[in-house]
Amino acid sequence: GAVVSQHPSRVICKSGTSVKIECRSLDFQATTMFWYRQFPKKSLMLMATSNEGSKATYEQGVEKDKFLINHASLTLSTLTVTSAHPEDNSFYICSARKTSGDYNEQFFGPGTRLTVL
Amino acid sequence: GQNIDQPTEMTATEGAIVQINCTYQTSGFNGLFWYQQHAGEAPTFLSYNVLDGLEEKGRFSSFLSRSKGYSYLLLKELQMKDSASYLCAVRDSNYQLIWGAGTKLIIKP
Numbered sequence: 080g081a082v083v084s085q086h087p088s089r090v091i092c093k094s095g096t097s098v099k100i101e102c103r104s105l106d107f108q109a110t111t112m113f114w115y116r117q118f119p120k121k122s123l124m125l126m127a128t129s130n131e132g133s134k135a136t137y138e139q140g141v142e143k144d145k146f147l148i149n150h151a152s153l154t155l156s157t158l159t160v161t162s163a164h165p166e167d168n169s170f171y172i173c174s175a176r177k178t179s180g181d182y183n184e185q186f187f188g189p190g191t192r193l194t195v196l
Numbered sequence: 197g198q199n200i201d202q203p204t205e206m207t208a209t210e211g212a213i214v215q216i217n218c219t220y221q222t223s224g225f226n227g228l229f230w231y232q233q234h235a236g237e238a239p240t241f242l243s244y245n246v247l248d249g250l251e252e253k254g255r256f257s258s259f260l261s262r263s264k265g266y267s268y269l270l271l272k273e274l275q276m277k278d279s280a281s282y283l284c285a286v287r288d289s290n291y292q293l294i295w296g297a298g299t300k301l302i303i304k305p
Contacts, residue, residue, distance in 0.1 A: 187238040
């Protein structure tokens with residue numbers, strides 16, 4: 080199989096604090112990981128594409144200084160939401176692309192629900 | 197621009213069949229994916245089409261027509277647990293996934 084874990088699954092923090100979310104591919108190596116944000120009843124919105132050992136590529140409108148991404152190894156990528164505010168309340172989902180196989184499928188982590196008070 | 201269209205919501209009866217349509221306009225095409233997403237959970241992979249035709253996997257089938265920019269997901273013998281959102285996603289020429297807004301499927305007994 081191809082399992083992706085995320086930690087924490089749920090986080091509640093005070094406004095102005097920073098939150099780090101980890102995404103791990105447990106049984107495969109992922110040179111590329113993706114970070115998505117999903118607001119209630121909305122589709123997934125790609126925030127950034129993270130390649131191991133290089134800087135992340137951010138989608139238009141996503142502040143790279145606010146959403147820090149580090150892809151330090153082939154199995155771990157982290158997203159840090161700096162100075163979080165209530166407008167950052169969302170479901171954050173990572174996915175990892177398995178480069179072997181027929182169609183480079185993306186496997187999703189279980190998501191992290193962020194609530195900023 | 198790039199666009200994926202699918203119905204917002206559909207309702208079907210337990211035991212019946214439902215077809216969820218998806219039309220797309222993207223810059224390039226490198227495959228179409230269907231995902232299932234239960235409320236509060238991450239998407240799970242259902243099917244992948246890159247060539248025209250029907251892919252069958254148990255109770256779920258997915259069809260693709262590249263010339264028409266069209267796909268559908270067919271769910272047979274519906275069960276209550278099939279109540280979820282179904283997301284259509286197309287991989288473009290840059291190998292990025294372009295997501296539809298999802299179709300919320302409500303199953304009634």
